[in-house]
Amino acid sequence: MSAxxxxxxxxxxxxxxASCDRGPLADRATRTKRAFGAIRLPSNVHAAPAFPVRxxxxxxxxxxxxxxxxxxxxxxxxxLPAGSGTPAQGAEVFAAIHxxxxxxxxxPSL
Amino acid sequence: xxxxGATGRGKGDTANGGATNxxxxxxxxxxxxxxVTRRGLIAVAAASxxxxxxxxxxxxxxTPTTRPSxxxxxxxxxxxxxxxxxxxxxxxxxxxxxxxxxxxxALGARxxxxxxxxxxxxxxSGSSYTPLxxxxxxxxxxxxxxxxxxxGVALIDPAKYELLIHGLVDRPTVFTxxxxxxxxxxxxSCFLECSGNGRGAFKTPKREMTPQAIDGLTSSGEWxxxxxxxxxxxxxxxxGASWFRAEGGDASRLSRSVPVEKGLGxxxxxxxxxxxPLRPANGxxxxxxxxxxxxxxxxxxxxxxxxxxxxxxxxDETSKYTDPLANGTARQFSLVMDAKSxxxxxxxxxxxxxxxxxxxxxxAWTGRGKITRVDVSTDGGANWLVAELQxxxxxxxxxxxxxxxxxxxxxxxxxxxxVDETGxxxxxxxxxxxxxxxxxxxxxxxxxxWVVEPDGQVFFGVDV
Numbered sequence: 310m311s312a313x314x315x316x317x318x319x320x321x322x323x324x325x326x327a328s329c330d331r332g333p334l335a336d337r338a339t340r341t342k343r344a345f346g347a348i349r350l351p352s353n354v355h356a357a358p359a360f361p362v363r364x365x366x367x368x369x370x371x372x373x374x375x376x377x378x379x380x381x382x383x384x385x386x387x388x389l390p391a392g393s394g395t396p397a398q399g400a401e402v403f404a405a406i407h408x409x410x411x412x413x414x415x416x417p418s419l
Numbered sequence: 420x421x422x423x424g425a426t427g428r429g430k431g432d433t434a435n436g437g438a439t440n441x442x443x444x445x446x447x448x449x450x451x452x453x454x455v456t457r458r459g460l461i462a463v464a465a466a467s468x469x470x471x472x473x474x475x476x477x478x479x480x481x482t483p484t485t486r487p488s489x490x491x492x493x494x495x496x497x498x499x500x501x502x503x504x505x506x507x508x509x510x511x512x513x514x515x516x517x518x519x520x521x522x523x524x525a526l527g528a529r530x531x532x533x534x535x536x537x538x539x540x541x542x543x544s545g546s547s548y549t550p551l552x553x554x555x556x557x558x559x560x561x562x563x564x565x566x567x568x569x570x571g572v573a574l575i576d577p578a579k580y581e582l583l584i585h586g587l588v589d590r591p592t593v594f595t596x597x598x599x600x601x602x603x604x605x606x607x608s609c610f611l612e613c614s615g616n617g618r619g620a621f622k623t624p625k626r627e628m629t630p631q632a633i634d635g636l637t638s639s640g641e642w643x644x645x646x647x648x649x650x651x652x653x654x655x656x657x658x659g660a661s662w663f664r665a666e667g668g669d670a671s672r673l674s675r676s677v678p679v680e681k682g683l684g685x686x687x688x689x690x691x692x693x694x695x696p697l698r699p700a701n702g703x704x705x706x707x708x709x710x711x712x713x714x715x716x717x718x719x720x721x722x723x724x725x726x727x728x729x730x731x732x733x734x735d736e737t738s739k740y741t742d743p744l745a746n747g748t749a750r751q752f753s754l755v756m757d758a759k760s761x762x763x764x765x766x767x768x769x770x771x772x773x774x775x776x777x778x779x780x781x782x783a784w785t786g787r788g789k790i791t792r793v794d795v796s797t798d799g800g801a802n803w804l805v806a807e808l809q810x811x812x813x814x815x816x817x818x819x820x821x822x823x824x825x826x827x828x829x830x831x832x833x834x835x836x837x838v839d840e841t842g843x844x845x846x847x848x849x850x851x852x853x854x855x856x857x858x859x860x861x862x863x864x865x866x867x868x869w870v871v872e873p874d875g876q877v878f879f880g881v882d883v
Binding site: 363364368369370375378379381384 | 591595601664666722732
């Protein structure tokens with residue numbers, strides 16, 4: 310933020326100086342300098358540092374860590390573990406599980 | 420009402436079940452200050468009301484001379500637990516200027532005359548409602564913030580807490596709580612509302628409903644945390660990442676998808692509320708905070724964020740948190756909460772006296788920025804008065820409105836209508852019904868009404 314602010318101030322300052330060269334406003338540069346001088350900070354007060362490119366906080370996640378938690382499956386099937394069998398076998402398993410589960414818990418309708 | 424669904428669709432429910440509230444640690448009685456000097460005790464005992472005060476002091480603070488102990492006793496005599504914080508009605512002196520009061524304490528307590536309470540519903544999957552009619556101003560006390568849990572309150576050791584950010588990022592990273600606290604953090608005030616707030620009043624309205632029962636699933640206060648944008652920058656979000664999927668660390672592992680723009684905007688990983696670490700029921704030690712978005716998407720106890728090229732289509736984005744429309748389609752990812760308001764006083768169960776001045780007051784809020792106006796009607800919407808808004812009006816936070824009023828003793832119907840900076844106007848119940856399809860289950864943002872009976876009794880305006 311401070312970097313952006315410093316840049317903005319600098320551009321305003323340059324712009325102000327440039328506009329001073331135009332005829333009737335010739336004394337603006339002097340006034341601008343006075344204005345900036347009036348708000349100049351004491352020499353031991355400095356602008357806050359800009360954000361670094363990175364803070365280097367945190368540690369690299371391992372592939373095993375990610376695999377252990379990233380178990381959700383998207384509608385396109387991404388995230389499914391490697392499987393085997395045929396569609397017919399799958400339909401059988403699907404039906405069996407849903408009959409079993411529906412006897413145990415109330416499944417919200419979709 | 421939300422008609423665009425601009426940013427999101429889909430969203431959060433809330434009160435489907437009940438909240439668990441039960442015995443979360445924030446409900447535990449506060450410890451009392453046991454540091455009481457002998458001289459102080461003597462002084463107290465010398466006072467006329469001293470006996471009553473002394474009886475309220477913790478047993479360990481009492482001197483042997485005032486509490487003779489039997490020689491064989493190895494354990495302290497059981498003392499009945501004091502009322503919250505140690506103040507109880509029995510100890511209130513008739514003249515508080517005639518005797519010193521109780522000592523300072525480690526944790527504050529409410530006056531024994533004030534007993535605000537949440538209204539819990541359900542057990543593992545349930546909610547508890549903020550007592551809106553017992554509160555003033557715009558900040559919700561931390562122990563009265565509403566709850567909505569899907570598998571109880573997760574109790575997490577902060578030393579073991581980890582947040583994993585992975586997927587379409589350059590550097591998959593694990594952050595500890597200390598890591599998060601080291602990063603730049605900011606504070607902002609915003610409301611958090613369950614997207615199912617108002618369901619009971621819409622589906623099973625009763626005249627005896629209080630503001631708490633109608634809309635108690637909203638709370639507001641100051642949150643502190645790390646902007647998600649800082650974390651995204653830290654891990655290097657890749658081009659093509661358009662959504663992020665957040666997963667909670669509770670037993671339901673509640674998961675929701677959010678457009679990545681929100682993560683680069685005002686979203687944060689919050690670790691504090693109202694100046695102190697989050698309460699367990701609100702996501703301790705860290706949660707996702709999405710200002711203006713429905714509560715359900717603000718994943719508590721967040722442990723994993725995956726950057727991806729689309730939403731995860733989790734359970735709470737398919738079978739739930741969609742808005743069926745009148746034209747037979749449904750709106751998904753309707754994440755932004757609508758402009759809404761409710762009068763919290765006078766409201767049921769208050770009984771008004773005629774021809775005396777009172778103040779109509781309530782709260783208004785919107786997920787699209789600032790509330791710009793609240794209109795109040797005392798004649799059922801035929802005429803409206805512009806209420807005064809409490810300054811400063813903060814974007815995305817509860818905004819207090821008020822209006823002086825003298826009830827003339829004739830039947831009256833009180834209503835409030837919020838307008839936000841995008842021009843959105845809180846709809847009437849009829850307008851709401853016309854736009855929503857059968858089975859509407861979320862985002863009940865229509866105008867609430869209070870009916871004042873001839874005897875002054877105030878009831879919730881069912882079907883008004």
